Amino acid sequence: MTAEPAEAISPRPRAARGERPQFLAAPECEPLLAMVVALAAEVHRLEDRHERLLAALAEAGIALGPELRAGPGGAPRATALVGRVFRVLDEIAERALRGGDPAYAEIVDQLGRPERE
Amino acid sequence: MPVAAQGASAIRPAAPPAAVQRRLHAAAPEVHPEEQALLDFAVAFKGFLRGPMRAAVLARAEAQAAAGAELETMVPAELVYRWWSAALRAQQEFYVDVTAAIVDRQLEALASTARAIASAPGPGSLVLDPRVKVPSYQAAVDIHCVPGSYFLERIPDDVGPGARSELGSLAFTMGQGGALNEDKGVVAARFVKAHAPDLAVRRILDLGCTIGMSTLAWCDAFPDAEVHAIDVAAPCLRYGHARARALGRAVHFRQADAEAVPFPDGSFDVVTSHILLHETSRAALPRILAECFRLLAPGGFMIHVEVPIRVRDRAAAFLAGWDARNNNEPFWGHLAGLDLAGLCAAAGFPRASVVETVVPSAHGKPGGWLVLAARRPA
Numbered sequence: 001m002t003a004e005p006a007e008a009i010s011p012r013p014r015a016a017r018g019e020r021p022q023f024l025a026a027p028e029c030e031p032l033l034a035m036v037v038a039l040a041a042e043v044h045r046l047e048d049r050h051e052r053l054l055a056a057l058a059e060a061g062i063a064l065g066p067e068l069r070a071g072p073g074g075a076p077r078a079t080a081l082v083g084r085v086f087r088v089l090d091e092i093a094e095r096a097l098r099g100g101d102p103a104y105a106e107i108v109d110q111l112g113r114p115e116r117e
Numbered sequence: 118m119p120v121a122a123q124g125a126s127a128i129r130p131a132a133p134p135a136a137v138q139r140r141l142h143a144a145a146p147e148v149h150p151e152e153q154a155l156l157d158f159a160v161a162f163k164g165f166l167r168g169p170m171r172a173a174v175l176a177r178a179e180a181q182a183a184a185g186a187e188l189e190t191m192v193p194a195e196l197v198y199r200w201w202s203a204a205l206r207a208q209q210e211f212y213v214d215v216t217a218a219i220v221d222r223q224l225e226a227l228a229s230t231a232r233a234i235a236s237a238p239g240p241g242s243l244v245l246d247p248r249v250k251v252p253s254y255q256a257a258v259d260i261h262c263v264p265g266s267y268f269l270e271r272i273p274d275d276v277g278p279g280a281r282s283e284l285g286s287l288a289f290t291m292g293q294g295g296a297l298n299e300d301k302g303v304v305a306a307r308f309v310k311a312h313a314p315d316l317a318v319r320r321i322l323d324l325g326c327t328i329g330m331s332t333l334a335w336c337d338a339f340p341d342a343e344v345h346a347i348d349v350a351a352p353c354l355r356y357g358h359a360r361a362r363a364l365g366r367a368v369h370f371r372q373a374d375a376e377a378v379p380f381p382d383g384s385f386d387v388v389t390s391h392i393l394l395h396e397t398s399r400a401a402l403p404r405i406l407a408e409c410f411r412l413l414a415p416g417g418f419m420i421h422v423e424v425p426i427r428v429r430d431r432a433a434a435f436l437a438g439w440d441a442r443n444n445n446e447p448f449w450g451h452l453a454g455l456d457l458a459g460l461c462a463a464a465g466f467p468r469a470s471v472v473e474t475v476v477p478s479a480h481g482k483p484g485g486w487l488v489l490a491a492r493r494p495a
């Protein structure tokens with residue numbers, strides 16, 4: 001038995017008007033970044049679900065070992081996850097502030113020389 | 118019955134299923150915990166991008182400015198700026214998409230809830246006028262990179278863009294606009310009380326109200342006043358009307374253009390707007406200010422709350438303009454260069470009555486708000 005199909009709602013538009021600005025050198029990079037962001041969000045969603053499940057088990061009186069007890073709540077956990085996934089961006093920020101690293105280059109240069117300065 | 122299922126049936130959910138779906142008010146979209154997790158992620162990611170990366174971009178911009186460089190070309194050449202910008206744009210698109218998806222799965226239900234609230238007796242009113250045209254500076258732009266913007270209508274009585282705007286604004290402001298994102302209205306109403314303590318505020322008009330997030334603060338600040346609000350966006354007004362009722366506030370919403378407002382001269386004691394001006398155009402602005410003057414009764418007060426566009430420091434201004442350049446806010450930069458007090462004077466307000474100043478947010482939003490105010494002579 002097939003029901004009369006409801007009149008389909010047109011799909012929502014996905015692209016805002018105007019050219020999308022490109023910041024990274026290769027045009028392929030930014031869609032990939034968008035995918036990484038979406039995947040990281042999915043990891044958080046699953047972690048969150050997992051925590052809710054553990055909390056429900058604990059509430060139902062099911063004894064959980066300390067290694068399984070629910071951790072910190074939603075927002076701090078999301079912040080911690082973001083910090084781990086996007087760590088390299090903070091590294092880029094730190095390098096930008098530090099500028100070059102002449103002492104490092106100098107010692108590398110000197111290491112193989114027979115004489116010390 | 119499989120054992121696993123039997124075991125599972127012993128586990129009682131902590132709360133009845135209805136309470137699992139959170140919503141801000143009776144007209145708002147339900148947000149499932151899994152969706153809330155995605156929103157939490159978006160907020161956390163935005164917070165991350167306000168941390169060391171932003172500080173490094175600002176420091177590099179300051180260094181470039183000190184060296185006399187052209188910031189618009191030199192800063193974008195820096196690796197940290199490029200990654201920061203790419204990530205910010207990805208964050209923006211992500212939270213817009215998540216909020217749109219939350220609304221999409223309950224589009225019909227939201228419309229029917231709004232319809233039911235609107236057709237039952239309740240405070241306030243809604244007047245839609247399909248003859249009102251969306252100005253090109255709105256229709257052609259998709260402000261803030263929201264596909265379909267404030268105007269997309271896919272089903273009869275669609276409220277989708279309004280509902281999405283509420284979820285999106287709360288995620289975008291990261292809670293720094295108050296629980297109902299009412300901060301701008303709170304700030305504006307306080308300003309009027311402080312600067313025109315003698316004014317008997319009986320009728321208030323809010324221009325470009327979207328869903329009335331700021332409008333409701335006026336209801337609370339002046340409980341005896343009649344509060345009106347206009348916008349060109351029908352789906353936002355439908356949602357705003359249902360939302361105001363759900364939250365127990367009386368607002369008279371009307372679909373109308375702020376450049377040609379269908380109320381007689383001298384109808385209001387206060388005419389206000391909240392972050393409307395930077396979304397208009399150089400040609401529209403004088404017309405909107407002239408309408409404010411016309412609509413005010415003698416002694417009436419005009420107040421526009423805006424994003425803090427008057428940043429003096431070059432590096433900070435460069436960063437503040439990121440949204441203008443990369444998040445579909447094309448008029449923002451122009452507005453920052455205008456003599457707004459002069460435009461108010463040209464609209465009829467006495468020059469001496471015009472105030473342009475920055476005021477703090479009522480909820481701790483950094484940078485505060487720009488206020489442009491003027492008073493019609495008594």
Ligand SMILES: C[S@@+](CC[C@H](N)C(=O)[O-])C[C@H]1O[C@@H](n2cnc3c(N)ncnc32)[C@H](O)[C@@H]1O
Nearest residue numbers: 267325326327330331348349350374375391392
């Ligand atoms: C940033 S939103 C305003 C936010 C809202 N005032 C608040 O505080 O929550 C800008 C709104 O202005 C509306 N708008 C733009 N130009 C307009 C015009 N000429 N007349 C009326 N509304 C306009 C848009 O439809 C949109 O809803």
